[in-house]
Amino acid sequence: MYILLTVLHIFIALGLVALVLLQRGQGSEIGSAFGSGASQTVFGSQGSANFLTRTTAVLAALFFLNSLALAYLSTRGNDDSVMSSVTAPARSAAPIQSQPAAPVQPLPAPLSGQGAPSQPTGAVPPAGQP
DSSP, X not given: OHHHHHXXXXXXXXXXXXXXXXXXXXXXXXXXGGTOOTHHHHSOTTOXXXXXXXXXXXXXXXHHHHHXXXXXXXXXXXXXXXXXXXXXXXXXXXXXXXXXXOOOOXXXXXXXXXXXXXXXXXXXXXXXXX
16 A cells, blocks of 8 residues: 555656646746747637646645655554664673772972972972971
8 A cells, every 4th residue: 555655646746747847937928929828729718727727736635645644654553763673781680890990190290490399289288398
């Protein structure tokens, strides 16, 4: 059923494109004065506007209804998603032990002869020094 509606959808879309391209635009009345008014004899005395606009409206309604039917059929009963095939990792009963962090090495003190302080900024001075 889904394939049949998809093929019908393609034919309706092609028919809509063809009918829209066949219709005259709003500003094409001036062109009929130069000999392009032959479409009135093909579709009757009223011209092609009535026939083509009604057919376009019918095809547009069919396209809309067919789109709704395809959307309904594509989501009905189909619970597949990207996440449905992913399995959760197995959990162990024991908690994961974190490894102790490596001890922090103090930064070397800059030389006092270069104008830099002998202690890093924010360091606590040793006991007994002001």
